Amino acid sequence: MVTAPRRRGDADRFGRMFTRVEITALLSNPFGRPTGWIVLFGGVINGLILAPALAPLTGNDPAALAVGVPLGIVIILGVYAAAAPRWEARSFAAAPYRWLLRTGHGSSGAYAKPDRRGRLTLYSVWAIPWNKGIGAELMRQVLRDTVEQGLDLWLVAVNRRAARFYRRCGFNPVNRELLGTRMVLRCEGTTDRSDR
Numbered sequence: 001m002v003t004a005p006r007r008r009g010d011a012d013r014f015g016r017m018f019t020r021v022e023i024t025a026l027l028s029n030p031f032g033r034p035t036g037w038i039v040l041f042g043g044v045i046n047g048l049i050l051a052p053a054l055a056p057l058t059g060n061d062p063a064a065l066a067v068g069v070p071l072g073i074v075i076i077l078g079v080y081a082a083a084a085p086r087w088e089a090r091s092f093a094a095a096p097y098r099w100l101l102r103t104g105h106g107s108s109g110a111y112a113k114p115d116r117r118g119r120l121t122l123y124s125v126w127a128i129p130w131n132k133g134i135g136a137e138l139m140r141q142v143l144r145d146t147v148e149q150g151l152d153l154w155l156v157a158v159n160r161r162a163a164r165f166y167r168r169c170g171f172n173p174v175n176r177e178l179l180g181t182r183m184v185l186r187c188e189g190t191t192d193r194s195d196r
Helices: 008-028 034-058 061-094 134-145 160-168
Strands: 097-102 107-114 120-128 153-157 172-177 180-185
Touching: 008 034, 008 061, 008 097, 008 107, 008 120, 034 061, 061 097, 061 107, 061 120, 097 134, 107 134, 120 134, 153 160, 160 172, 160 180
Parallel strands: 120 153
Antiparallel strands: 097 107, 107 120, 153 180, 172 180
């Protein structure tokens, strides 16, 4: 069941809003999610690449590195801000399950598609503003369209706060991974209990 119309405008709106939420989260708590570490790592690499070109301008190598790393982080964030909306819009448009909810209190969205192992997996969950019940409303719709229709639903919670939210929604942790905690919500009657 597809829960959002297949309109290009919805996909573009989803991509823009998800990117806005992600960048806001990165700026408020850079290391609260894996993306923050990726941006830092990419910024350091860019800084090391830029440092030799900056050395004549700054007068020495340590100063060039001190300028290069923040500049590298800004470049990575700029590339992400420019490219992520399109990536997310394409993924949203191609997913068999899509949600883009707008209420009087805010907006939220997510999409679900099979992962590499064929498990229906929830991706790019966001809500604006946070802590207003909008995410819970989104999850009620997601669960109606998936688990109540007989489908197990998987996701990766990127931090402890997200994992607590998903536990309240009925998800159970399966294992820790590099990007967070893999969780599952099994529909009634599911016989496959593989954890991986």
